[in-house]
Amino acid sequence: xxxxxxxxxxxxxxxxxxxxxxxxxxxxxxxxxxxxxxxxxxxxxxxxxxxxxxxxxxxxxxxxxxxxxxxxxxxxxxxxxxxxxxxxxxxxxxxxxxxxxxxxxxxxxxxxxxxxxxxxxxxxxxxxxxxxxxxxxxxxxxxxxxxxxxxxxxxxxxxxxxxxxxxxxxxxxxxxxxxxxxxxxxxxxxxxxxxxxxxxxxxxxxxxxxxxxxxxxxxxxxxxxxxxxxxxxxxxxxxxxxxxxxxxxxxxxxxxxxxxxxxxxxxxxxxxxxxxxxxxxxxxxxxxxxxxxxxxxxxxxxxxxxxxxxxxxxxxxxxxxxxxxxxxxxxxxxxxxxxxxxxxxxxxxxxxxxxxxxxxxxxxxxxxxxxxxxxxxxxxxxxxxxxxxxxxxxxxxxxxxxxxxxxxxxxxxxxxxxxxxxxxxxxxxxxxxxxxxxxxxxxxxxxxxxxxxxxxxxxxxxxxxxxxxxxxxxxxxxxxxxxxxxxxxxxxxxxxxxxxxxxxxxxxxxxxxxxxxxxxxxxxxxxxxxxxxxxxxxxxxxxxxxxxxxxxxxxxxxxxxxxxxxxxxxxxxxxxxxxxxxxxxxxxxxxxxxxxxxxxxxxxxxxxxxxxxxxxxxxxxxxxxxxxxxxxxxxxxxxxxxxxxxxxxxxxxxxxxxxxxxxxxxxxxxxxxxxxxxxxxxxxxxxxxxxxxxxxxxxxxxxxxxxxxxxxxxxxxxxxxxxxxxxxxxxx
Ligand code: ADP
Ligand code: MG
Numbered sequence: 001x002x003x004x005x006x007x008x009x010x011x012x013x014x015x016x017x018x019x020x021x022x023x024x025x026x027x028x029x030x031x032x033x034x035x036x037x038x039x040x041x042x043x044x045x046x047x048x049x050x051x052x053x054x055x056x057x058x059x060x061x062x063x064x065x066x067x068x069x070x071x072x073x074x075x076x077x078x079x080x081x082x083x084x085x086x087x088x089x090x091x092x093x094x095x096x097x098x099x100x101x102x103x104x105x106x107x108x109x110x111x112x113x114x115x116x117x118x119x120x121x122x123x124x125x126x127x128x129x130x131x132x133x134x135x136x137x138x139x140x141x142x143x144x145x146x147x148x149x150x151x152x153x154x155x156x157x158x159x160x161x162x163x164x165x166x167x168x169x170x171x172x173x174x175x176x177x178x179x180x181x182x183x184x185x186x187x188x189x190x191x192x193x194x195x196x197x198x199x200x201x202x203x204x205x206x207x208x209x210x211x212x213x214x215x216x217x218x219x220x221x222x223x224x225x226x227x228x229x230x231x232x233x234x235x236x237x238x239x240x241x242x243x244x245x246x247x248x249x250x251x252x253x254x255x256x257x258x259x260x261x262x263x264x265x266x267x268x269x270x271x272x273x274x275x276x277x278x279x280x281x282x283x284x285x286x287x288x289x290x291x292x293x294x295x296x297x298x299x300x301x302x303x304x305x306x307x308x309x310x311x312x313x314x315x316x317x318x319x320x321x322x323x324x325x326x327x328x329x330x331x332x333x334x335x336x337x338x339x340x341x342x343x344x345x346x347x348x349x350x351x352x353x354x355x356x357x358x359x360x361x362x363x364x365x366x367x368x369x370x371x372x373x374x375x376x377x378x379x380x381x382x383x384x385x386x387x388x389x390x391x392x393x394x395x396x397x398x399x400x401x402x403x404x405x406x407x408x409x410x411x412x413x414x415x416x417x418x419x420x421x422x423x424x425x426x427x428x429x430x431x432x433x434x435x436x437x438x439x440x441x442x443x444x445x446x447x448x449x450x451x452x453x454x455x456x457x458x459x460x461x462x463x464x465x466x467x468x469x470x471x472x473x474x475x476x477x478x479x480x481x482x483x484x485x486x487x488x489x490x491x492x493x494x495x496x497x498x499x500x501x502x503x504x505x506x507x508x509x510x511x512x513x514x515x516x517x518x519x520x521x522x523x524x525x526x527x528x529x530x531x532x533x534x535x536x537x538x539x540x541x542x543x544x545x546x547x548x549x550x551x552x553x554x555x556x557x558x559x560x561x562x563x564x565x566x567x568x569x570x571x572x573x574x575x576x577x578x579x580x581x582x583x584x585x586x587x588x589x590x591x592x593x594x595x596x597x598x599x600x601x602x603x604x605x606x607x608x609x610x611x612x613x614x615x616x617x618x619x620x621x622x623x624x625x626x627x628x629x630x631x632x633x634x635x636x637x638x639x640x641x642x643x644x645x646x647x648x649x650x651x652x653x654x655x656x657x658x659x660x661x662x663x664x665x666x667x668x669x670x671x672x673x674x675x676x677x678x679x680x681x682x683x684x685x686x687x688x689x690x691x692x693x694x695x696x697x698x699x700x701x702x703x704x705x706x707x708x709x710x711x712x713x714x715x716x717x718x719x720x721x722x723x724x725x726x727x728x729x730x731x732x
Contacts, residue, residue: 005240006237006727009234009236009237010236010727013237037286038287039286041166041167043164044289045061048078048081053077056074056077059071059074060078063159063160064159066218067219072131075131078130079125083125089165090165090172091173092111092113092171092173093110094109094125094129094173094174095107095108095110096176097175098155098178098179098180098189098191099492100140100189100190101188104321105321105325106135106140106180107175108133112125130157131156134152135153135180141597141601142593143593143595143600144589145593152183153183154181154183156178158195158314160195161177162289163176163177164288164289178191179195186587190496191318193493193586194492194495196583196584197496197497197500197585200499200584202219202221202222204503204504204510205359205361205502205503208379208382208386209361209379211514211519212379214361214379216363217362219361220362222313222357222358222359222498223310223311223312223313223358223366224311224312224355224356224491225309225356226307226308226319226355227294227305227353228306228327228340228353228487229298229303229304229351229352229487230487231302232304232337233336234336234732235337237728240723241722244339244344247609248344249339250725251612251613252613252617252621253712253722254724254725255347255725256725256726256730257726258301260299260300260301260349265299265300265303269297277331277336278295278304280333281331285322288322290319290326292307293309295307298349299349300345301729302345302732303348303349314495317491317492320491321490324340327340342409342486342487343406345729349416350406350409350410350487351488352410352416353489354481354485355491355495356479357480357482358479359502366478367380368479368480378524381432381528382528384429384433385436386502386506387501388423388433389532390501390502390504390505391538392537393505394504395421395559396561397500397570398421398482398501400493400568400598401497402484402486403561404488404489404564404598404602405564405602405605406487406488407564408562408564408694416484417470417471417484417544418553419560420544420559421538422473422538422544422553422558423475423540424473424539424540425475425541427541430539433536433539435450436452436525437532438450439529452521452528468541470544472544482494496585500580500583500585504582504583508531509527512527513527537557538558564598564599564690564694565599565602565690568687569687571598577591596685597686602693603690603693606697606698607679607680607693607697610672610676613704614669614672614676617669618669620722621665621711621721622665622711624711624715624719624721625662625665625711628714628715629659629662631719632651632654632658636651636652636654658711662711664707664710665708665710667707668703668704671700671703672703672704675697675700
C-alpha cells in the first residue's frame with residue numbers, strides 16, 4: 001500500500017513543525033544589523049569605490065551609468081579587485097551567469113586556481129576572464145540561430161548589473177551577470193535584447209524631452225519592480241507527487257472541501273513556519289543586494305507574495321531571476337518546495353508576476369508622475385499618450401511576451417486578467433484623457449479649452465481605492481503595472497517590449513510634432529488629441545473577467561488570443577520584425593529564433609505533462625482504483641454470504657459505480673496515449689507542433705483529469721497514493 005506514505009509524510013511534517021519547538025531561531029536580521037546585511041555579498045558602488053584606483057572607479061561608473069564603452073585596460077584592474085573582494089567572502093570559483101532562452105538562468109563554474117609551475121598554484125582572475133567567457137553553447141536552445149557544429153557561444157560581462165558572491169555549502173562563487181551571444185554576435189539570451197531596448201527607450205525619451213525644451217536631460221532609465229507570487233508545499237508531500245517534480249503543477253487532484261471561499265488567507269496572519277522561511281529568505285536576498293520589501297499571504301491557501309523595491313529595469317529582471325532561485329533553495333532548506341508555476345492547483349487562484357514599470361530622467365524625475373506644474377504635466381501627458389498608443393498598437397507583442405503553457409491556465413480564467421490587453425487609468429486620468437480628446441474641460445467656471453503646457457492638470461492623488469484588480473495593465477499613480485505576467489516566466493521579454501512600444505510611440509509623437517513645424521503647446525495638443533482619439537479603445541475600466549467585456553473588446557477590434565500558439569503567431573510577423581530591427585532590439589533571425597523557441601518550449605511542456613498524466617494514471621491511480629474495486633467486490637461477496645442476496649444492493653451499487661469510473665478513466669487514458677503518440681510521430685515545425693498539442697492534447701488531458709479526480713473522491717482514502725489538495729495546501 002502506497003497510501004501509508006502520505007500518513008508517514010504528515011507524521012514527519014508534524015515532527016519538524018516549528019510551532020512545536022520552544023527554542024525557535026531568533027531573527028536572522030535584527031533591525032540594527034539590516035543596513036550592514038544589505039548588499040554584503042555584492043560588488044556594488046561602495047565596494048568599487050573602496051577597492052578600485054580612482055581613475056578606474058570613475059571609468060567603470062561611466063560604463064555603468066552612461067553606457068560609455070568599456071576600455072580593456074580597466075577590465076584587468078576591476079577583475080583583480082573583484083577577485084580579492086570575492087575571496088574575502090569565501091569565493092573559490094567564478095561564473096558567468098546568463099539567461100539563455102530556456103527561461104531560467106545558466107552558470108558554469110571555474111575555480112580561480114591556476115598552476116604556477118612548481119607544483120604550486122595561485123588564485124588568478126584576469127580581465128579577459130571577467131569580460132568574456134565561452135561556455136559550450138550547443139545544448140542551449142537557439143531556435144535555429146546556431147547549428148550545433150558551430151557550438152561556440154560567448155558570455156559577455158554586463159557591468160550594469162552588479163556581480164555578487166553566492167555562498168554554497170563548501171565555499172562561495174563569484175557570480176558575474178553576463179549577456180550570451182553566438183560567435184556571429186547574435187543574441188542567444190533574454191538579457192541582450194532588454195539592454196538594447198533600454199537604449200532605445202532612452203534615446204526616444206531624450207529626443208522628445210529635448211524637443212519640448214528639456215535640454216538638460218541626457219539619459220532616461222526604465223525602472224521596474226517585480227512582485228512575485230508563489231506557493232509553498234511541504235517537501236514530504238512534494239516528493240510523493242511526481243507531477244509536481246516533473247511539471248511544477250498537479251496534473252490531478254480533486255478540489256479540497258475548503259478552498260479560498262472564505263477569503264481568509266489573503267493578507268492573513270502568516271504562520272510561524274512560513275514566517276521563519278520568509279525571514280530566512282529575506283536575509284539571503286538582502287545579502288545579495290535584492291531589496292525585498294513586502295511579504296504577505298496571497299489569495300489561495302498556501303500562496304504568498306514577495307515584492308522588492310524597484311530599480312533599473314535590467315537589474316530588476318536579473319534580481320527577479322535570482323529571487324526565484326533563492327526562493328527555491330531557501331524553501332528546500334525549510335523542508336518545503338516553492339512552486340512558481342502559474343497554476344499548481346486547479347480550482348484555486350494561480351500565481352502571477354506584476355511588472356511595475358516607469359521611466360525616469362537622469363535627473364531623477366519619474367516621467368509617469370503627473371507632477372504639480374503645467375510643464376511637468378506636459379511631459380507626463382506626452383509619455384502617457386505614448387504609452388496608451390503603444391499598448392493599443394502593439395497588443396500583439398505584449399500578449400506574446402506573456403504567453404506560456406502555464407499562463408494559459410491563468411489568463412482569462414476569472415482570477416487573472418483575460419488574454420485581451422486593455423489599459424486601466426482610473427477615473428480621474430480617464431477624465432483627463434477625455435478632456436484632451438475633446439479639447440475642453442469642465443471647470444467650476446464652466447467649460448474651458450484645454451491648453452497643454454499651460455494648464456496644470458487636476459491634482460492626481462495616488463488613490464488606492466481607485467484600483468482595478470481585473471486589469472492586465474493598470475496605471476497606479478506614477479507607474480504602469482503589467483499584471484498579466486506568469487509567475488514562473490522571466491520578466492525580460494515583457495520588459496523589453498514595454499521599453500520598445502514606448503520608444504516607438506514617443507518617436508511617433510516627436511515625428512508628428514516636428515512635421516507640424518516643431519514644438520508649440522498647440523502642436524503638442526493637436527498631436528496628443530488625435531493620437532488619443534485613435535487609440536483610446538484600449539482603455540477599459542470595467543470588470544475584465546466578464547463575458548460582456550470579451551464581447552465588447554471584440555467590437556472594439558481588440559485582440560483576443562487565449563492560447564500560447566495563437567498568442568505567439570505575430571512574434572516574427574514582418575511588421576514586428578521591422579519594428580524590432582528599427583530599434584535594434586532583435587534582428588530578423590533573432591526574432592524568428594525566439595518564435596521557434598517559445599513554441600518549442602510550449603510543445604515540450606505539454607508533452608511532459610501528458611506523459612506525467614499517463615504515467616500517474618496508469619501506474620499509480622488506476623491500480624489504486626482497481627484495489628478499491630476488488631475491495632468492493634469482496635465486500636459485496638461477504639455481505640451476500642452473511643446476509644443474503646437481498647442485503648447486498650448497496651455494495652453492488654458501489655461496485656458498479658467504481659467499475660464505471662475506472663472504465664471512463666481507462667478510456668480517457670487510452671485516448672490521451674493515442675493523441676500523444678500521433679503528435680510525437682508527426683514531423684512538423686515547432687509552431688505546428690505547439691498548435692497540435694494545444695488543440696488536440698490539452699483537451700484530452702482535461703478529460704483524463706476529470707476522470708481521475710472523480711476516482712479520487714470514490715476510492716477509499718487509505719488506498720489513494722497521491723497527497724491530496726486538502727493535505728498539500730493546509731498542512732504547512
Ligand atoms: P502596489 O502594487 O500596491 O502599487 P507598491 O506601491 O508597493 O504596490 O508597488 C509595487 C511594486 O512596484 C514594488 O515592487 C515597488 O517597488 C514598485 N514600484 C513603485 N514605484 C515604482 C516606479 N516608479 N517604477 C517602477 N516600479 C515601482
Ligand atoms: Mg501590485
